[in-house]
Amino acid sequence: MGLPNAEMDDVVGKEYAQGFVTDIESDTLPPGLDEDVIRAISERKCEPSWMLERRLSAYRHWLTMQEPNWSSVKHPSIDFQAISYYSSPKQRPELDSLDQVDPELLSTYEKLGIPIDEQKALAGVAVDAVFDSVSVATTFRHTLAEAGVIFCSMSEAIREYPELIKQYLGSVVPYKDNYFAALNSAVFSDGTFVFVPKGVTCPMELSTYFRINEAKTGQFERTLIVAEERSQVSYLEGCTAPMRDENQLHAAVVELVALEDARIKYSTVQNWYPGDAKGRGGIYNFVTKRGDCRGDRSHISWTQVETGSAVTWKYPSCILRGRDSVGEFYSVAVTKGHQQADTGTKMIHIGENSRSTIVSKGISAMRGSNAYRGLVRVAAKAENARNHTQCDSLLIGDRCAAHTFPYIEVKNPTAQVEHEATTSKVSDDQLFYCRQRGLSEEDAVSMIINGFCKEVFNELPMEFAVEAQKLLAVSLEGAVG
Amino acid sequence: MLTIKNLTASVDGKEILKGIDLTVRAGEVHAIMGPNGSGKSTLAHILSGRDGYEVTGGEIVYKGQDLLSLETEVRAQAGIFLAMQYPVELPGVNNMTFLRESMNAIRRSRGEDEIDAVSFMKQVRKKAAQVKLDPKLLKRSVNAGFSGGEKKRNEILQMAMLEPYLAILDETDSGLDIDALRTVADGVNLLRSPERSMIVVTHYQRLLEYIEPDRVHVLVGGRIIRSGGKELALELEARGYSWLVEEAAA
Numbered sequence: 204m205g206l207p208n209a210e211m212d213d214v215v216g217k218e219y220a221q222g223f224v225t226d227i228e229s230d231t232l233p234p235g236l237d238e239d240v241i242r243a244i245s246e247r248k249c250e251p252s253w254m255l256e257r258r259l260s261a262y263r264h265w266l267t268m269q270e271p272n273w274s275s276v277k278h279p280s281i282d283f284q285a286i287s288y289y290s291s292p293k294q295r296p297e298l299d300s301l302d303q304v305d306p307e308l309l310s311t312y313e314k315l316g317i318p319i320d321e322q323k324a325l326a327g328v329a330v331d332a333v334f335d336s337v338s339v340a341t342t343f344r345h346t347l348a349e350a351g352v353i354f355c356s357m358s359e360a361i362r363e364y365p366e367l368i369k370q371y372l373g374s375v376v377p378y379k380d381n382y383f384a385a386l387n388s389a390v391f392s393d394g395t396f397v398f399v400p401k402g403v404t405c406p407m408e409l410s411t412y413f414r415i416n417e418a419k420t421g422q423f424e425r426t427l428i429v430a431e432e433r434s435q436v437s438y439l440e441g442c443t444a445p446m447r448d449e450n451q452l453h454a455a456v457v458e459l460v461a462l463e464d465a466r467i468k469y470s471t472v473q474n475w476y477p478g479d480a481k482g483r484g485g486i487y488n489f490v491t492k493r494g495d496c497r498g499d500r501s502h503i504s505w506t507q508v509e510t511g512s513a514v515t516w517k518y519p520s521c522i523l524r525g526r527d528s529v530g531e532f533y534s535v536a537v538t539k540g541h542q543q544a545d546t547g548t549k550m551i552h553i554g555e556n557s558r559s560t561i562v563s564k565g566i567s568a569m570r571g572s573n574a575y576r577g578l579v580r581v582a583a584k585a586e587n588a589r590n591h592t593q594c595d596s597l598l599i600g601d602r603c604a605a606h607t608f609p610y611i612e613v614k615n616p617t618a619q620v621e622h623e624a625t626t627s628k629v630s631d632d633q634l635f636y637c638r639q640r641g642l643s644e645e646d647a648v649s650m651i652i653n654g655f656c657k658e659v660f661n662e663l664p665m666e667f668a669v670e671a672q673k674l675l676a677v678s679l680e681g682a683v684g
Numbered sequence: 685m686l687t688i689k690n691l692t693a694s695v696d697g698k699e700i701l702k703g704i705d706l707t708v709r710a711g712e713v714h715a716i717m718g719p720n721g722s723g724k725s726t727l728a729h730i731l732s733g734r735d736g737y738e739v740t741g742g743e744i745v746y747k748g749q750d751l752l753s754l755e756t757e758v759r760a761q762a763g764i765f766l767a768m769q770y771p772v773e774l775p776g777v778n779n780m781t782f783l784r785e786s787m788n789a790i791r792r793s794r795g796e797d798e799i800d801a802v803s804f805m806k807q808v809r810k811k812a813a814q815v816k817l818d819p820k821l822l823k824r825s826v827n828a829g830f831s832g833g834e835k836k837r838n839e840i841l842q843m844a845m846l847e848p849y850l851a852i853l854d855e856t857d858s859g860l861d862i863d864a865l866r867t868v869a870d871g872v873n874l875l876r877s878p879e880r881s882m883i884v885v886t887h888y889q890r891l892l893e894y895i896e897p898d899r900v901h902v903l904v905g906g907r908i909i910r911s912g913g914k915e916l917a918l919e920l921e922a923r924g925y926s927w928l929v930e931e932a933a934a
Binding site: 635639643 | 732733734735755756757759760761765766768770771772773774775776777778781782785786787789790793825842846
């Protein structure tokens with residue numbers, strides 16, 4: 204027996220009631236975008252002139268481009284002149300105590316087991332002196348510096364390491380790449396730079412967690428990770444806690460460069476505001492993520508758990524240039540309410556014996572719509588390239604949607620490309636079965652969903668995997684029943 | 685153990701059960717037989733708390749409690765087990781994990797400690813061997829890609845592990861060949877005990893050759909029209925249901 208839709212919505216629709224308070228400090232540029240705005244951004248960040256020139260070239264190119272409309276997501280068109288492109292990073296916390304924060308949000312933090320000080324930082328509350336993440340970050344940076352690893356903000360990198368930035372920034376995602384990459388290249392606010400020198404294994408998981416109390420990186424984040432020969436690094440981005448954010452449009456660019464025998468693992472947990480029950484006010488997340496396996500035997504692995512945002516448009520990709528290079532993409536994308544996700548990957552095989560693995564798990568509930576869009580391209584020179592794609596969709600309820608758009612282009616006859624896809628539903632039968640064996644409905648749903656996502660969670664660093672499981676359980680709480 | 689009094693129930697407004705009375709004492713095995721569509725599975729589902737059935741009258745008392753007021757999982761925790769006619773597949777959920785989670789949920793509800801991994805493994809291996817379930821299937825996802833017979837054996841394994849007080853077997857014999865039927869019946873017989881009651885719902889008498897019931901009830905048109913000892917099952921096998929239906933109508 205199916206449940207009445209209204210009832211189903213009721214339980215799936217655990218609202219992420221928010222009430223964003225926008226109280227922006229004076230040092231914010233007025234809305235609008237032109238060359239003066241870009242000059243102002245560059246100036247405020249004390250950037251060298253070559254950087255400004257790059258931004259301007261990107262902007263000029265962006266003006267000639269059209270916003271893409273090929274994806275399966277639908278949203279009102281974005282008014283780029285209505286956005287403010289620079290906010291002072293030193294914003295005053297908007298709330299004085301946790302009492303002022305939405306209790307619903309706090310209960311979510313509680314369920315996720317987030318320490319009280321982190322809760323404050325996330326919710327935009329003034330943080331006690333006890334919680335001094337800057338000093339924590341400093342300690343970490345000291346350890347990293349001893350190993351020779353550079354881990355700093357993009358603004359700092361532009362000032363301190365101009366040669367590295369000139370060499371690598373935009374070398375994987377050039378500003379001409381796509382509309383949102385061009386926009387990002389023109390106006391990016393800040394981001395992260397990681398450089399791991401030859402032969403070094405980064406002594407710790409690098410995480411944006413460390414930067415929780417540092418300057419807000421804003422809506423146009425730029426990340427660059429370079430791993431030199433035989434080096435290894437694992438980078439964790441995001442946070443399981445729903446993040447307060449005033450910016451509706453997010454257009455980040457992430458570039459990874461792996462030289463010979465280098466290994467980069469990039470994990471993301473994204474849980475931004477998805478909008479209210481009617482889908483209003485949620486974040487648009489248009490991200491360009493690409494890794495370049497430049498060296499032979501290099502290895503880049505993307506793992507993502509996407510549960511937030513109103514619209515997600517994201518295709519972390521690998522260019523497998525090196526011989527025997529390896530690209531991996533593991534993804535769980537959850538859409539509920541009116542959320543839409545069009546996500547997937549591109550694996551571009553150029554090097555001989557390059558291999559790629561794609562495991563994509565889409566979960567849709569309520570009116571959520573989930574699309575997998577993936578391209579596997581094998582160039583003529585890529586002898587013996589191999590790809591395996593597995594693409595599974597799980598539906599909860601009867602008004603959600605799942606789509607799969609695999610694109611496969613093979614120009615070398617020795618290539619082996621496999622694509623598997625399944626679509627299944629969390630059925631009332633399954634839930635009854637679990638409950639008849641003594642499990643509560645919530646445990647049953649989370650068991651079925653975790654079972655579905657297992658291959659991806661296995662790829663996450665341990666603590667993150669546990670958090671991701673919790674996150675899924677919370678976001679799909681009482682999903683059916 | 686279980687007392688059903690004048691139970692009436694309907695599905696989508698259509699009356700299926702029209703006044704069932706049944707008493708099952710501890711240690712007894714009752715068989716419920718009847719033609720297709722007589723309400724046998726409905727009764728099994730209502731006992732286990734499946735949604736979609738409207739109980740319009742009567743009561744069910746299980747171990748002194750009003751069964752109808754309990755949630756499905758609470759009934760399971762209280763010792764009611766339904767071996768399903770069509771066991772459900774749970775892709776990605778490891779069979780052993782499922783079994784252990786389920787055992788632990790039941791244990792926790794009774795204030796007992798969770799079972800430790802070593803004793804669990806020992807038990808599950810031993811009991812899987814008893815029902816001749818290929819140990820490889822323990823490592824697979826619950827019922828996913830299992831044959832019909834394997835699914836039924838898996839049900840009996842779960843039953844053996846969960847040790848219910850009231851086990852309801854809904855058409856467990858359907859779709860089984862004679863060897864599988866015998867194995868499943870052996871598994872069930874191993875579980876017979878003075879503390880455990882069973883309700884065996886079946887269409888054919890065949891299963892009752894292996895699982896010997898204390899009482900046999902014939903359910904036709906939503907009513908129990910005849911109850912008797914195990915010889916009733918044999919009579920039904922020889923004469924079919926129609927004579928009983930006619931007698932009841934007369």
